[in-house]
Amino acid sequence: MHIPDGVLSPPVLAAGVIATALGTYAGLRKLDYEDVPRVGVIAAALFLASLMHVPLGPGSVHLVLNGIAGLLLGWSVFPAFLVALLLQLLLFGFGGLTSLGVNTFNMAAPGVLAYLLFRNFLRTNGIWSFAFGAAGSAIGIVGSAVILFSTLLLSGSEFLQTARIVLLAHVPIVIIEGIVGGFCISYLRRVRPEMLSLDTQSH
Amino acid sequence: MFCSSRHSAFLLVISCILFPLAAEAHKLNVFAYVEQDRVNVEAYFRSGAKAQDTTILVCDIEGNVLLRTKTDSEGVCSFLAPATTNLRIVASTADGHRAEYLLPKEELTVTDAPLKRPVSMSEIPSNSRELQLQVEQLQRSVNQLRKDLAQANDAVTVQDVVTGIAFIIGLTGGGAYILSRRSRNRTYDS
Numbered sequence: 001m002h003i004p005d006g007v008l009s010p011p012v013l014a015a016g017v018i019a020t021a022l023g024t025y026a027g028l029r030k031l032d033y034e035d036v037p038r039v040g041v042i043a044a045a046l047f048l049a050s051l052m053h054v055p056l057g058p059g060s061v062h063l064v065l066n067g068i069a070g071l072l073l074g075w076s077v078f079p080a081f082l083v084a085l086l087l088q089l090l091l092f093g094f095g096g097l098t099s100l101g102v103n104t105f106n107m108a109a110p111g112v113l114a115y116l117l118f119r120n121f122l123r124t125n126g127i128w129s130f131a132f133g134a135a136g137s138a139i140g141i142v143g144s145a146v147i148l149f150s151t152l153l154l155s156g157s158e159f160l161q162t163a164r165i166v167l168l169a170h171v172p173i174v175i176i177e178g179i180v181g182g183f184c185i186s187y188l189r190r191v192r193p194e195m196l197s198l199d200t201q202s203h
Numbered sequence: 204m205f206c207s208s209r210h211s212a213f214l215l216v217i218s219c220i221l222f223p224l225a226a227e228a229h230k231l232n233v234f235a236y237v238e239q240d241r242v243n244v245e246a247y248f249r250s251g252a253k254a255q256d257t258t259i260l261v262c263d264i265e266g267n268v269l270l271r272t273k274t275d276s277e278g279v280c281s282f283l284a285p286a287t288t289n290l291r292i293v294a295s296t297a298d299g300h301r302a303e304y305l306l307p308k309e310e311l312t313v314t315d316a317p318l319k320r321p322v323s324m325s326e327i328p329s330n331s332r333e334l335q336l337q338v339e340q341l342q343r344s345v346n347q348l349r350k351d352l353a354q355a356n357d358a359v360t361v362q363d364v365v366t367g368i369a370f371i372i373g374l375t376g377g378g379a380y381i382l383s384r385r386s387r388n389r390t391y392d393s
Contacts, residue, residue: 001243002230033382042377047367088368091363094230161348 002050002103003148005096007028009155016102016151023078023108024045024156025152030075039076042069046084048093064173067140068146068181070111071118072188072195101152110143119161124183125196129188137181146172231257231300234353235292236346237284237310238338245350246278246302249357253278254300261285263270285310309364 008016029040049063070077082104088094095103114136121132143166188195230249242261246254259280261270264346269285274294284290290306 007295007301031382032350032379033379033386036375036379040378043375044371047371048364051364063296083374084369087367091367092230092359093357138244178388 003089003106003151005098005154008099008102008151010087011074011097012151012154013102016099016105018101019109020078020082020101020104023075023105023112024082027073027075027078027080029077036183037075039073039080042073042077043080044085045069045172046080047087050092062173062182063177064107064141064144065137065177065180066107066111066144066182067114067137068133069115070108070140071122071136071181071185073111074115074119075112077115081111082107085178106144106147106151107140109147110140113143114139122189125137125189126186127169129189130169130182134178136185138178139182141170141174141177146152146176209344230357231294231296231302232357233259233292233302233304234350235290235306237305237306238342238346238347240283241281242284242290242292242306242311243281243346244292244294244304245277246274246276246296248300249359254294254296257294257296260295262291263294264289264291266291287311295313 028032046065046069049065052063061111066077067080069080073080082100085095085100085103089097089100117139118132122129122136124132147165185196212288230293230309231246231254232249233244233246235244237243244259246257246259248254252275255272255274255276255278257278259270259272259274261272261282262268269284269290272280272282284294287308288311289308290311292304292306293301294303295301313392
């Protein structure tokens with residue numbers, strides 16, 4: 001979710017900027033020439049993801065794709081999200097300038113966590129690649145919800161009720177992103193395993 | 204590499220398939236207008252859903268809270284203007300969404316404003332009640348127009364999406380160029 005300006009406290013916003021700056025630095029340092037097109041394509045997908053609404057009950061939820069982006073990009077998910085969220089802010093008015101750091105960290109950090117947890121398991125075949133892709137995508141959303149919960153709580157106790165609602169609101173999107181992520185990873189495992197950094201295994 | 208990056212467009216294909224499902228993101232919007240002596244506030248999400256039970260703070264320009272209220276099940280609330288000044292109307296939902304609308308004081312005093320042009324006697328209906336109804340109808344139409352305009356200004360357009368994608372393509376090309384020069388220099392050095 002995009003936190004707008006004026007919701008979080010200054011220390012939380014500052015911490016978000018620092019954490020995002022460090023993550024982006026790490027992501028850019030690890031970026032090779034050959035990885036750049038992949039980061040660009042996924043940044044474009046992340047940029048569009050918030051426009052993809054899945055109707056659900058009386059409302060709708062939108063995709064985040066942070067888990068799968070993390071699985072595919074590793075630390076480079078930080079610069080990819082930074083660019084995507086900056087453009088969403090400038091062009092769509094989502095989020096806020098002061099909260100850009102927190103929002104980027106909120107979405108990119110769980111992606112990195114999914115990458116660190118599952119990067120070695122994506123080499124499995126069949127249903128397992130689906131399962132690990134789904135798990136990585138689900139962890140991305142759960143991680144975002146937990147960070148959002150924490151940032152709201154750290155910004156004031158009046159957000160306790162809010163934070164609970166935020167956690168509940170993420171349940172449907174965890175399931176949807178899990179399914180989308182599972183299909184993506186199992187498809188890439190079969191068709192383009194090098195996308196999963198499996199070049200040495202596949203050829 | 205380019206082959207793999209072409210196939211990496213798989214994610215974008217998914218985007219295109221899902222795109223028709225897309226409405227707009229859960230951005231909160233708030234709109235306010237004056238009807239007779241009351242200020243009406245409507246809070247809604249970009250998806251079109253009414254923002255129910257949304258906290259509405261009415262502040263002056265200095266940020267002093269003049270009034271605090273909540274929207275009903277239709278995402279609407281109505282109140283007497285707490286002061287004849289520029290009003291900053293802040294809507295915030297329980298899950299951290301926030302939006303603002305500035306209601307200029309001229310709107311609050313519009314009923315006292317002098318007519319911009321002289322009105323001939325023949326234009327004034329004989330029945331003053333009829334005139335009153337016409338004015339109210341006109342005001343409702345203007346309010347609806349302003350609301351439509353605010354929504355249109357806030358909508359995501361195809362141009363926005365294309366601009367964003369083009370920016371990312373440019374950034375990707377620039378990044379690839381810089382990194383390729385760096386790796387080429389390394390090759391020459393060695």
